[in-house]
Amino acid sequence: MLKPARFKKFSVVLLQEDLQRVLDELHEDELLEIRKVDLEEKELEAFEISEREKFASFHLTKTKRILNFFKAHNQSKSIKTMLCDFLFERKPKREKEPKDFSGLERKVLSFLLPLSEKVEGIDRKLKSLNERIALLSEEKSVLETIKGLGIEMDLLHGFQRIEVVIGRIPVELEPALRERITKTKNARLIRVIGEKEKIVLFSVETEKAEAVLRELRKIGFDRIAVPEYTGKIENLIPKIESSLARLKQQQKNELKKARELARKNKARLLALQELLEIEKSKSHALSFFGKTEKTASFEAFVPLDKVSKFRQILAKKTNERFYAEEVPFTEKEAPIKLKNPPFVRDYEYLLKMYGLPEYNAIDPTLFIALLFPVFFGLAFSDLGYGLILIALGLFLRFTLGKKEEGWAHLTNILWHGGIFTAIFGFIFGSFFGDLGNFAKKFAIVNTLSANGAKLFLAVIVFVGVMHLNLGIIMGIREALRKKEYKKALTEKFSWIILQVGVILISTAMVLHTNTESVFFYWGVFLVGLTLLLLFWNGGPLGLMKVTGYLGNVLSYLRLVALGLATFAIAMSINKLAMLIAGIPFVGWIIAILFLVFGHFANFLFNLLSSFIHPFRLHCVEFFSYFYEGTGNEFSPFHIKRKLTEKREVK
Amino acid sequence: MVADPAMVTGLGLIMVGAGLAIGIAAAGSGMGQGMAAAAAAGGVAEKDYSFGKMLTMVALPETQAIYGFVIAILIIFVVAAGLGAF
Known part of the structure; x- marks a missing residue:
């Protein structure tokens, strides 16, 4: 309880033909953390990225893309449903894992790929519809803005020598714009409308158009890109509106299809995602392994209470054809797994x-x-x-x-x-x-x-001192464990001595009105001793730790x-x-x-x-x-199954 | 209870002193903590596992506010109580 779980480190050699069976079984429980084998030291070759890993990674990406698509087009839920989903667990129906890898391949071919095609089709249609809706909405908005000019669309385009320009300018800048256009040769201000902002229609020579527009931009003119339609604006707007309504209906239908697809397939897809993640995790582990022509070798940390199960699996799945040697390890490389009630x-x-x-x-x-x-x-x-x-x-x-x-x-x-x-x-x-x-x-x-x-206040200070003392005692234990005896004495135990000294002086103050008591002298001696120890530990700066300690107590x-x-x-x-x-x-x-x-x-x-x-x-x-907190968490070779269950292979 | 007007004024000033003790300490502490927290937020965004250690850094300037609080408490409950405020 007061120490992390104990581990053993094993170096294992087994036949490559048994490897997959062993990996499949070891992956089902938090049995081990696999570490990279030193290939040079052991004169081994590395495993290449397997086809299985490539397959799992590729289709996992596809699965995630479809799930993201489903999420993006999810039907909005009521607050009650969202709250229920957040609070309560709905136990999913678990899917059986395929018998072997070819079963997984078949599942992907028969389920994921057709689904992916359908989703991509809907996605393409939705994107195209969204683009068209955005374009038509923009055009409608432009037409509504220039409607007041009362001009036919045919007159805005198609001239060789003149260019017809429509744009907007803030009301206060309109006089300046008028002045510029009037001064420009062969330019003509045709119409200005609007109250909040001015919509301006003018013509200018095609050759000079670019230069004139550049000048006008400097005084705040913003040209409106007018769509190339023919006919009256008043007649065009209803046509665009009806097109928009038709497109929105199509968009609605596609969204309905997407939701229907999600409703029917999401659970199965999530289960497949889990299967692919498990497959990827298992096949990726090989990148930590080393191999010879027929054998594979790996190193792993196994929690002490799982060692026998680990050995049993190796023995069962290899028909006793394996070699597992316990190897020494340093404190720094050990994984940390907390073990508490x-x-x-x-x-x-x-x-x-x-x-x-x-x-x-x-x-x-x-x-x-x-x-x-x-x-x-x-x-x-x-x-x-x-x-x-x-x-x-x-x-x-x-x-x-x-x-x-x-x-x-x-x-x-x-x-x-x-x-x-x-x-x-x-x-x-x-x-x-x-x-x-x-x-x-x-x-x-x-x-x-x-x-x-x-x-x-007094109770809290007492609680604080006791809490810190607990830390100090553990700090002494840690320093002794690391054989840092000076640190244990000067940096940790000194605080206990200081406390005893302060208690003795306080007792002398309470019990005797004069300071000439044994308690007082012993107290002063112990406080002095603490200061000496702190000085020994860190020189003059070591003495500053007294204020640090006081700050820690007051912090409570x-x-x-x-x-x-x-x-x-x-x-x-x-x-x-x-x-x-x-x-x-x-x-x-x-x-x-x-x-x-x-x-x-x-x-x-x-x-x-x-x-x-x-x-x-x-x-x-x-x-x-006492505490450093530099341990690395145990990262087991395992993915917890939530939506699938392993098929027992006899 | 205090009835003398001079004592009432004195007590009022004591309370103002207590307020200043915690107020100024908390303001300084708050400014320091703000700076530390801004830097720590950036750190945690980059390395989320450093949350605990960043919290330590952010918490350090807080001690000064605690000192201010202790002084305020002592002023109120020791000095003011000594003058018969309670």
Whole structure:
């Protein structure tokens, strides 16, 4: 529990003819992490990329493209359906895996390729329809803009010596435009319309058109590209509208086809995707292997509790024709797999956010599991919010948590934290702040009184010191394990000596009014000894660590700050609600709404900070004494099946 | 309870002092944390596994706000209480 799982490293040689059977079987469980064989050292050749891997990769890309197409053209769901999909698990019907690779090939040929053709057909049609709809919409918009000019479309095109130009210009710039056109030889301003902006129609010599337009652009003129139609604009617009309606209907039909295709094939396609991913993972593993003419060789880390199963599979699938030798390995190359009981396992999630321990280092998940919910509760500390958190956490645990393991861990952390939130809320007399003065009647400590606040501060400082001491003790253990004895004494144990010294001096102060007691002298000696040890460790800068240590202890006071903040904000919401309730007639209704939304917001804000700050106390203060978090996570040769099931081959 | 007007003024000033202690410390801490968080967000976007370590970096400037909080608490509950405010 306090160490990551133990591993053995094996170097395995087997016949190439047995290889596929072995890979198929090993891939079904988290049995091993395959590592690249040193080909030069072992005088082996590398495997080429297999046809199976190429096949799987190619068709996996195709599958993903179709799934993306289905996703892009998905029917919009109601909020209720989306919520149900998000919360509740729908157990899919599992598809049987094909007997062998040729079965997979047949499945791809008979199902994926025809589906892909259909999808590509619909996709092509949709793209073409979208382009045409966009073009016609643009043309319609242009025609509507220039409709007021009252000119026939035939007159806008087809002249050899003159060019007819239509464009827009801001109202305030129109006089400048008029001036320019008037001054230009053989140019003629025909018509100007519009109020918000001016639409201008003018003619200009074809030869000079480019130069004139360049000049006009400088003063803010924007030419409108007019589509080449004939006839009256008024008559053209309805024609375009009817074309648009026809195209949109076609688009609708194609979308319907796409949705129908998705409805019929998505589940099967997802299952095929899983099969192809498994195939790719298995065949890609060969790039880590080495080979001779008839044998294949690989190296793998196997968790200690899976070694016998690993050997059994090798023996069964090769008919005992294999050679597996246990080989030594260094701490740095070992994979890290955390091994904790179920309750503690939830908190592995938090540890992974920081980094995994090294192979022989302490796994601190147990301490996080024991203390994180307590710190969370101290930071939140409200009976009402705590009860909501427990209910919410448990509800999500048995809905969302059933769907995904990550959610299961997170929701467990929520309701564990909720229990302590409720407990501390009860102790400090906070029920949605001071709502109804309910909890104050049972409060054990009143944090808003001078004595209560001082007691709260003292308790938190004590908790902080004990938490740090736990870190220091583990730090000593780590330093001794690495045979860094000086570090253990000067950088870790020195803090224990300092604490004993401070306790002795404090005892002398409390017990004796004068300072001439044995306690006092021993205390001063121990504090001096600590300073010497720190100086030995880091020179003058080593002494600065005293302020760092003090900062770490005081950092725990954030829990008091957060606890008080929860209460103070909730109290403010209650007081404001009471003021609102005084409004005649509707006061109570608004007050209740304000209370609900106010407490909901306070709950969310404090939920976030009560999670972040205890996490920080572990990562920054606690871990700084012993934890590095540089381990590499165990990456098993395995893909968990969700939609398919393996066919047992006898 | 305090009845003397001079004492009331004094207590008021003590409370203002407490407010300044936490207010200025929190503002400075917030600015520092903002800078650190902006840089950390970039770092995490590039290497998402560094979230934990980036959080540590972002959390460092926060300690100053805690110092301010401690001073404010001490002013309110020790100094003000000593003058009979509670």
